[in-house]
Amino acid sequence: MPRPRKIDANLILESLSSLLGIRSERIPFRAQNRILQAIQQHLELHAFQFAHRWLPEKSLMNGWTCPEELELHRFFLFLARNKTGVQHCAFHQASSALLRMKGPVSAIRHAAVHRLTQDRESLLQMNRVAIEFVTASSGASYSEKLGRLLNFLKTRLPKSDRLPEQRSKPKGSLRRHRYGKPKLQLTLLPKPTNTVLQWVDGIITLEVECFLHATL
Secondary structure (H helix, E strand, O other): OOOOOOOOHHHHHHHHHHHHOOOOOOOOHHHHHHHHHHHHHHHHHHHHHHHHHHOHHHHHHOOOOOHHHOOHHHHHHHHHHOOOOOOOHHHHHHHHHHHOOHHHHHHHHHHHHHOOOOOHHHHHHHHHHHHHHHHHHHOHHHHHHHHHHHHHHHHHOOOOOOOHHHOOOOOOOOOOOOOOOOOOOOOOOHHHHHHHHHHHHHHHHHHHHHHHHHHO
16 A cells, blocks of 8 residues: 655645745744754753863852753853963863854844744754854764754745745735746635644644654
């Protein structure tokens, strides 16, 4: 018996976008939150390990006995205060690189804590910042998991196929097939449309959660 084909939620979302003008790049909020939390936790883990590797006594004095007790914005203050506390070239190079990332890393923490809505490009950029942070703090080999996450997000997060000039069109406008053939108009009442979108959101969110659980 042939195996059932896997449902492609992104393809369904793109079809709805083409037919009804719904934004195809919309990312379920729950999926956004899971991604941000995973990136934040990864950053906290490597910030904690960096602090304990180079400044163990001061880290304990700060109350950091596990990664969950460390807050990223406080880590940068801690690093700036103790930058001259270790006379080692590797520490100075790494700490200087990390301090240059204070702004974007703090923004990741802020977005995760306050559950701010993100789009595809902002999530990808945050992932890239996290890779850079982990590479500077722990080494390139420790950023491999985040690298796999970046590749996953690139392929699975919904993305828009609309041209810039098309994005200003009314949401109800219909578009033609890219080969020039008109698409059949699909008439959906608001409730059925929302039901389909919620179902698609659930599939995308489940994919994200399963990947994060298996990889990070």
